[in-house]
Amino acid sequence: MMKAFKKRGALTHFQILSEISKQDPHLKQKDLAKKLGITIQAVSENIKTLTELGYITSKDGRSPYKITQSGIDKVKKDAISLRKYSDSVLETMNHYKTIWPAIAKEELKKDDIVGLYMDDGVLYAHKKEENATGIVLDDAEENMDVSLTNLTGIIDMKVGEVTVINVPTIKDGGSKKCDLDLIKNVYEKGTNNNEIFNKVAVAGTVSRAVTNKLGISIDIEYAAPQASANAARKGLNVLAIVVGDMSKAFTRELESEKIKYNIIDGAL
Known part of the structure; x- marks a missing residue:
């Protein structure tokens, strides 16, 4: 931050002096508080300080407030400092390129x-x-x-879809209770539109066992719901093999991202 506003409360002082310099005879502390987004107590304390510094005058700390010549000089000096700082920021932004x-x-x-x-x-x-x-x-x-x-x-890009195959937990029999023929057929057939699956996601140990058994390579394993939705946003079709209630995390993520999906029961 520029030197003029390094001290605590310096910017608030500048704002209060700027408002008082408009010479509104009906300006109240509550008006300043509302404009500056601070409490009336904070305004009162700042006005007391500015009065002690000789930048404003008032009767018993009450309106109407008047800015002194010293206060005017202070505002001008700080405004110039603020303008120089703003100009330097704008100059930097004009040379900045999004890459x-x-x-x-x-x-x-x-x-x-x-x-x-x-x-x-x-x-x-x-x-x-x-x-x-x-x-x-x-x-x-x-x-x-x-x-x-x-x-x-606009980059030509369609949104992909996700097919979730829900498989039994280990308590429910695990991979031994999976319809492996069904899972293999879904993987080979592709999406409902007969498009290939670009990525395969798994969630849970049973899912990994199933892919091992069927010789299917795993592309997504960690943070699978979020990664699957992200892949679909980039136009990829994802097959997600998911254990038990883990499928709920997928449906929540896909629905929130407005990704098209369907769920298949992979149990025998």
Whole structure:
């Protein structure tokens, strides 16, 4: 913070003096408190201090309040300090660029205008025309990360869906009571729209045992509800094999994120 406002209460003093300088004869302490978002007691204490410093005058600490020449000089000095500080912040913000990372699908050069698209949940940049574009900040080799700015347009991306297969707890028989043929068939068939599952999530030891038995690779294991919803938002379809009541965490997360899902009973 700039030097003029380093002392505790300095900004409040500046605000009170600024309001009093408007020469409103009906200005009350409660009006100042409301405008500044502080208590009437705090206003009273600050006015007492400002009076002792010779910046304002009043009769018995009551309105009408008048700002002295010393107070005017103080406000001007602090206002200039505040303006310089604000100008420096604005100058910094004008040079600040929002940077987005992507994977370069081909060799890209600084200042290239590129098209952007999503594939398998990853943002890619190339020189072909797309509905979304960006400007390359630094040279990048093919298949390497590239920094982009000035993103415009809409990235073509559909939202994926999640299929939750609920399997028995170990108390209810675990994997021995799972309909493995059903689970395998769902995995191989894909979504209700016959699209492949891009990611497989598990929640619970029984779920891991089932994937081991069926030779299905696990992509998501930790924070599975949140990770599954995040994957779906990026256009990926997720198969989640979930033990018992753990499915409730999935449904809550998916519903809150407005992700399409369906639940299948994976028990025999």
